[in-house]
Amino acid sequence: MRQKDILRHDQTLFRDPEVFNPTFVPEHLHHRDAHVRELAFLVRPALQGGSPRNAILRGPPGTGKTTTAHHIFALIAEETGQVLPAYVNCRQNQSSAAVYRCIFEEIYGYAPPATGRHLDDIRAAIVARLKEKNACLLVCLDDANYLVAAGTYNLLLYQLLRLYEGWDGVRCAGVFAVTSDLAINLYAEADRPVQSVFHPTEVFFSPYMKTEIREILADRVRQGLYPGVMPAPLLDRIAGIAADEQDIRVGLDLIGMAVMQAEADGRRRVDAGDVAAAARAVIAPLLRTRIAGLSPGERTLLCRIAEQSRERADMTSGAIFEATREYLPIGKSTYHEHLNRLVKTGIVDLVPGQGRGREIRLRYDPDTVAGICRLPD
Ligand SMILES: Nc1ncnc2c1ncn2[C@@H]1O[C@H](COP(=O)(O)OP(=O)(O)OP(=O)(O)O)[C@@H](O)[C@H]1O
Ligand SMILES: [Mg+2]
Structure with a gap:
């Protein structure tokens, strides 16, 4: 037990509150063995004198992408000196300078001087480290979609993947690009010159x-x-x-x-x-x-569903349609479009009813939902 915990021992139920912190990296990674194996397979050529292969780690939020990347990087750091892994949080580091500074810090263990160093010097220092260690670079661009939005994604990928071109004896770097924005295709976002050197394997993380x-x-x-x-x-x-x-x-x-x-x-x-x-x-x-992401019509329908649910009224789809029409003059097809959107956002479920037709089930407390629906934007 740590000293500060001894002080709080008789007052707290937490043995270690850090464990519930969003940035905590757990010692044991559960249910991601296949992902770790696949990523390790991509790194393996670098252990035999070649270069690591690239990957795109894709999956909805909270599916363990960042934790898995940290896990594999820790294994690499423990097992071999032939690959220098550098983890970059691109939510926090979106400019080229910030990304290179981050890579520098990862592979040297300390930050470059805050001022007075040109970007080229930082890149030269990164290359010098790779030569000194006779190692190749593997960069994880976590939440790389932020680089796309900042307009730095292509140049960074280009420079990292062609790092070997400017310096003799430097092996090709590998990139693991991570995104939880499923609308973004990180391969398609790369332009032609980048795509010619970026052949990523996609590793998908499904919800637990x-x-x-x-x-x-x-x-x-x-x-x-x-x-x-x-x-x-x-x-x-x-x-x-x-x-x-x-x-x-x-x-x-x-x-x-x-x-x-x-x-x-x-x-x-x-x-x-x-x-x-x-x-x-x-x-x-x-x-x-x-x-907040619903249209006014969808929100009116949701409010009606919440009120009907609170009053324990008839929740069949037909009954809700009639009840909603008093407030919202819409036809059946618009009603079903609105309803499907509510199902998609995960706020209501449509389940088979007792007779014909389907029943609408609100997933949340009706008072809470009705209260939020009535809030001004
Ligand atoms: N397989 C796992 N074993 C142990 N803890 C896990 C596992 N997967 C996720 N967690 C925990 O769940 C939380 C979210 O995981 P993580 O940050 O890796 O998700 P993510 O896929 O990177 O999400 P986002 O896309 O929002 O960045 C973290 O606290 C992490 O420690
Ligand atoms: Mg993450």
């Missing part, structure tokens, strides 16, 4: 299933909380909410908040009320963002 989320969260609970603080059925409930949201971070936030609530009340164990309160606090902002 509930059982996988449960296991990852249970591991975090073991590491971060004292025994007995989080009852297993409540952890199940949290895993279910995170799986519904398709976002493991929701689960980590829920655990952190529920435990803080129990701690504030002077209890040694989380109860169902803590989880319910945490769920309201974590889910409301997510819902607000999703509802």
Whole structure:
């Protein structure tokens, strides 16, 4: 146990609060063995004197892309001196200068001087390091879609992948480009000269299933909380909410908040009320963002659905259509378009009803949804 934890030992339910921090890198990576194997396979040529192959890591938010990249880079750093891995967070580093400074810091272990060094000097220093170590460079451009938006993606890829051209004896670098924006195709975003040297293998990260989320969260609970603080059925409930949201971070936030609530009340164990309160606090902002993206008509329909659900009224699709028409003069096809959009955003489900037709189920508390729908933009 660390010194600061000893000081707080009798007051806290957290053994290590860092474990619930968004930037925490877990020791054990669950359910991503196939991804690690595939990425390791791409790095292997570099261990035999060649160059690493390139990859695009693609998948929705919270599917473990960053964690997997850190994991493979840690393995590389541990196992071999032949590849120098450099992780770049492109949300925070979008200009060429910022990216090169980051690569410098990764491979030297300290930042380049803040001023007085030209970009070419930093690049020359990076190459000098590669020569000194007789190693090749492997760069992870995490959230590379930010480079596309900043207009630096193509030049950076071009320079990195052709690093060997300007300097004798430097091997071709490899790039792992990561994105959670599924609308962006990082290969198509590369222009022709870049595509001629960028032949990435796409590695897709699909959302975790509930059982996988449960296991990852249970591991975090073991590491971060004292025994007995989080009852297993409540952890199940949290895993279910995170799986519904398709976002493991929701689960980590829920655990952190529920435990803080129990701690504030002077209890040694989380109860169902803590989880319910945490769920309201974590889910409301997510819902607000999703509802803000709806058109006025879709929002009116959602409000009507929430009110009908609150009144425990008839929730069949036909009944909601009639109830909505009092407020929104739309025909059946527009109604179904609106409804499908609500299903797509994950706010309602359409399930088979008792007779013919389908029933609409609101996934969230109707009061919360109606309240958000009525908020001004
Ligand atoms: N396989 C895993 N094993 C252990 N922890 C994981 C795993 N996958 C994700 N996590 C945890 O879930 C959180 C989100 O993971 P991560 O940041 O890797 O997702 P991401 O795919 O990079 O998301 P984004 O696209 O939003 O950047 C982190 O706290 C991470 O530690
Ligand atoms: Mg990430």
